[in-house]
Amino acid sequence: MRTSPGGPRAWLRAHPLIGDSALALVLAGLSIWTAVLAGTGDPSAGYGPFRTPDALSAGLITLACLPVAARRLRPLTMICLAEIPQIALAALAYDGGLSRLASLVLVYTVATHRGLALSLVAAAASTFSHLAEVVAGGGREGWLQQTFAVVVTLTVWVVGRSVRLRRVYLAELVDRAERLERARDADTRAARAEERSRIARELHDVVAHHVSVMTVQAAAARKVLDTRPEAAKDALLAIEEMGRTAMREMRGIVGVLRTDAEAGEVAELAPQPGMGDLPGLVDQMREAGLRAQLWVEGERRELPPGIDLAAYRLVQEALTNSLRHAGPAARAWVTVRHDPGELTVQVEDNGIGANGRLARGSDDRPGHGLVGIRERVALYGGILRIGPRQGGGFEVRARFPLEDSHR
Known part of the structure; x- marks a missing residue:
């Protein structure tokens, strides 16, 4: 089913802050819920369970997810703001739930909407945050888990860059097609102008020549009409023949401009003189x-x-x-x-x-x-x-x- 031009998707594209805010709230809610389900046990148990979730952990998770709401405005700044609560959660032995998804969303946003330099900075900031969490948490989650998280982050960055390059390529194709269309239209207008100029020259040559001859013949016939009627008759016959010749040549020139539907018959196309x-x-x-x-x-x-x-x-x-x-x-x-x-x-x-x-x-x-x-x-x-x-x-x-x- 096609989405109408004024449908929900078009409205959300026109108001990205509302959609991103809703995404941030959903991520915060899911992260708090998953952290509550996983948060049991004693924090002194080394690699054991996390601390029981409380209001502080919920606040930190919310702070880690809220930057997603402004991801299209300043995505690189939002990554830095999101990573600080993540490091605090690791240092206080709280389970962040799905809050790490917020960092992935922000990395993807930078990779798809910013240049290569800024996207590399975003990937580096996210990777540094993972290392900082390991140090702050005393190795609670282990290097294997954090390495997997780094690999996922880099994978998301590569996917985002691929999407950006594809968008740039498609935009270049569209721009090139538009330029070719404009060039073709310009060539068509130039060809039409040249053809109109050529036809105007042909019409002028035909009309000016034959009308000039007819004018001279008519003037001669007028002068001898009373004294030499036979000469006047010959002049009038010459005018008649000249007029027919002019009409025939004009039909040959103008006929090429008319389609069969407009002309109703095939135009008479005589060879050009030489x-x-x-x-x-x-x-x-x-x-x-x-x-x-x-x-x-x-x-x-x-x-x-x-x-x-x-x-x-x-x-x-x-x-x-x-x-x-x-x-x-x-x-x-x-x-x-x-x-x-x-x-x-x-x-x-x-x-x-x-x-x-x-x-x-x-x-x-x-x-x-x-x-x-x-x-x-x-x-x-x-x-x-x-x-x-x-x-x-x-x-x-x-x-x-x-x-x-x-x-």
């Missing part, structure tokens, strides 16, 4: 009105997935900013160079972006897109340069280190 998709990206920018060109230099190689996506997003963000800020007559160049052990990606334009609008949002704060680019490039140990271009315009240049597969 450097192989740059021709299509450049074509989209041309359709949106930015005169963009793509050059690929060197021997193409298979890139690590992370670098492949990071380089693609860099080009996408740079071209999107050129479309938004470089001006209507601007041109852009994308250069991808594959060198041994390195990938270089460079996006330039000759527009009015050199005044710094490429690197800042409309509210004059650093744009999230370029912040995301910096994080992506730094994540893979790359070097990034963003700034004005010689001769006018703006430049975004990144170098990614690669492992040379020919080594």
Whole structure:
């Protein structure tokens, strides 16, 4: 049967002085009773019986047992107080009954609640008391009995130390488990924050690129709607296709965050774009009105997935900013160079972006897109340069280190 949280045991643990006081009274009563049963005969009989118990012996037995009541407060002091009446009982030839149990309880208490040094002092004090009783009693109980008492005392001390070490070990295990739990929670929070940051960058790249292209196309359609309706129609079709592409990519990114129960269906997970998709990206920018060109230099190689996506997003963000800020007559160049052990990606334009609008949002704060680019490039140990271009315009240049597969 389990003990309820508010049961007697819990109450006694919360009030140890009451329980220990009751234990001291029980030990005193049992010791006086056993001393009365054994106390007969003449004290001059050498190894014979003890003196008849009287009020003095009862008082001494009580004094030997009462320190148990304060055993949790000052157990070492209580041992010293308990041993003095024991020596007096031996000197006056009184039988102490079970009063020696009080000393054992106190030795056990010191061994379980105090350090090694104090517990050794307690064991030594109890052993010295046994020797003193032999001397004070004139060898009445004999060395054999006192030796047995010393062995029992040391055994109780060893058991108490074992209990203390086990408690310390269990407390260390609990503390270690709590530390591991806190570390795991911290790692989980950090992983979630990193994942949220990654998803935010992906969403920004997708939304900013496609919405920027759609905005430019809508502006172009508005300008030619009355004079060139066919051109306006083509622009609207491009906006429609761009919107569908944006929705498809957003579902692919957000879908990984939704469980089957929340989504009701399996999310559409499309492959992440990479450097192989740059021709299509450049074509989209041309359709949106930015005169963009793509050059690929060197021997193409298979890139690590992370670098492949990071380089693609860099080009996408740079071209999107050129479309938004470089001006209507601007041109852009994308250069991808594959060198041994390195990938270089460079996006330039000759527009009015050199005044710094490429690197800042409309509210004059650093744009999230370029912040995301910096994080992506730094994540893979790359070097990034963003700034004005010689001769006018703006430049975004990144170098990614690669492992040379020919080594």
